[in-house]
Each structure stands twice: as C-alpha cells, then as structure tokens.
Amino acid sequence: MTTPLPSTAPDYATLDDAALVARVRQGDRNAFGDVLRRCNQRLFRVARGVLRDEGEAEDVVQEAYVHAFARLAHFRGEASLLTWLTRIVLNEAYGRLRKRRPQVAVEHIEEIQMGQGQVLPFPGQAGNDDPAAILARDQARRLLEQAIDRLPEPFRIVFVLREIEDCSVEETAAALGLRGETVKTRLHRARRMLRTDLHEVLAATLTGTFPFLGARCDRISAAVMQRLNALP
Structure with missing residues (x-):
C-alpha cells in the first residue's frame, strides 16, 4: 500500500537518492523532475560519447528516463541512482549503435x-x-x-x-x-x-566540452515530464 505524501512538497535538492526515489514511487512526479536536473548533464554526455550526435543523444536520454521511470521499482540502491541511470542510457545508446555499420573490434x-x-x-x-x-x-x-x-x-x-x-x-x-x-x-x-x-x-x-546548456536541459526535462504526465 502506498504511503500518502505530505501536503507540502519538500526541498528536493536536500533529499538523497533513496528519499527522492521513494517520493517518486509514492506518486510524486515532481520529484522525478529533480532526478532529471541532477542527472541530465552526465547522461547527455554519455549518450553523446557513444553516438557522436547531439540530437540523437537527446532522444536517447529522453527514452532512457521514460524506461527508468517505468522500472523504478527495480532500483535497489546497490549502485548510485546516477550509475543506474547511466547503464540504462548506455543500453539505449548501444542498441542504436548496433543498428549502424559494423564496428572495428576493440582488440x-x-x-x-x-x-x-x-x-x-x-x-x-x-x-x-x-x-x-x-x-x-x-x-x-x-x-x-x-x-x-x-x-x-x-x-x-x-x-x-x-x-x-x-x-x-x-x-x-x-x-x-x-x-x-x-x-x-x-x-x-x-x-x-x-x-x-x-x-x-x-x-x-x-x-x-560538450556543454550542456540550460536550454537543452530544460527541453529534455520538459519533454520527459510531458510524457510522464500523459501516463495513466
């Protein structure tokens, strides 16, 4: 059974990963907005590092956030929230990369x-x-x-x-x-x-390098939150 949220929203910036995730699980989608602000730059840089395309990297980050929101119950805190999200971004980015031409073997x-x-x-x-x-x-x-x-x-x-x-x-x-x-x-x-x-x-x-400007951060955050708010 979900614990009711307090009527007054907290200062999300003061919450650690576990507390922030707990609020999201209890239905506080605004708390997920703070996750975006904390993680956007790292995840964008990681996606871009794989794909070498800024527009595609933005798409990957958005998709990864939506997948992460749906799978948040699987986050156990064994790694940091940022590391967990990084893995999701990498999975999405590598999935797209595999659709491209064959890569030279690392070895x-x-x-x-x-x-x-x-x-x-x-x-x-x-x-x-x-x-x-x-x-x-x-x-x-x-x-x-x-x-x-x-x-x-x-x-x-x-x-x-x-x-x-x-x-x-x-x-x-x-x-x-x-x-x-x-x-x-x-x-x-x-x-x-x-x-x-x-x-x-x-x-x-x-x-x-690969500056993550405010406009891009806001665009990704707004797009993700719009998609989440459309969920039932």
Whole structure:
C-alpha cells in the first residue's frame, strides 16, 4: 500500500537518492523532475560519447528516463541512482549503435595502439579570464570535441566518463561493466590516440566540452515530464 505524501512538497535538492526515489514511487512526479536536473548533464554526455550526435543523444536520454521511470521499482540502491541511470542510457545508446555499420573490434584497435606514442597528460583547467584567452579556449574546446569524436567508441566512452565527467575508475567500471584494469588501459590508449591531434595546452578546455546548456536541459526535462504526465 502506498504511503500518502505530505501536503507540502519538500526541498528536493536536500533529499538523497533513496528519499527522492521513494517520493517518486509514492506518486510524486515532481520529484522525478529533480532526478532529471541532477542527472541530465552526465547522461547527455554519455549518450553523446557513444553516438557522436547531439540530437540523437537527446532522444536517447529522453527514452532512457521514460524506461527508468517505468522500472523504478527495480532500483535497489546497490549502485548510485546516477550509475543506474547511466547503464540504462548506455543500453539505449548501444542498441542504436548496433543498428549502424559494423564496428572495428576493440582488440584490433588495442593491438594497433600498442607501443605508439606517449600518454597525453591532461592538467587542470586554467583560470585566465582574459577575453582573448576565453575565445582561444572556446576554439580549442571545439577542436578537442572533434578529436574525441574520432576516438573509437569503447575508448571514447571511457575517456568521457573519466576525463570529462571526472568519474572514478570504480564508478566507470561499474557503469560500463568492465574491470578496473580495462578502464585504466582504455583511458591510457585513448590519450595516446588523442596525442596525434592535440597539444597539452588544449586540456584546459576539458571541463567545458560538450556543454550542456540550460536550454537543452530544460527541453529534455520538459519533454520527459510531458510524457510522464500523459501516463495513466
């Protein structure tokens, strides 16, 4: 039997994952709106990292949210809510990817990369607010996005999670169903592949890659909530 919700809505931002999910299960769809706001950027970046298409990535994120809402009873809290949603997004994105042309085997790519180049280090973001520097970083960001898009998908998604989303090895491994050593190896080789396109100074733009602007966040949230509100 569902426990009645309090008449006054709480400050959703103060609720942890378990409390937020509990409210959604009790019929508070506004609480799911806060899930969207918490998770939109990560999930969009993950979907885009797989598909390399922003419009398709938005579609994937929306579909994943609707599937997640329907399956929320299966969320046991064994992983974080964001990790659980990431897996759903990846399943949806990989399903679409399988409909495309055959992909080169990961093992073949890794074999080619063995012994090539040096690891490309990525230092922290620069703090220069000079307009010329901001413009230069914006141009560098676009070049970096293009270089990341050229990475083979298995290496690209690891790079997106580890370097752009700053996920730990453990969280990345859990989201992708990989061993920690595999995550480390793929990140190492992704950096090698990027070295041919980029110089170390471009690393200052990492935190701004694939920007998730307010308009896109609002559009995805509004579309998902409209679909959920139409449910019986």
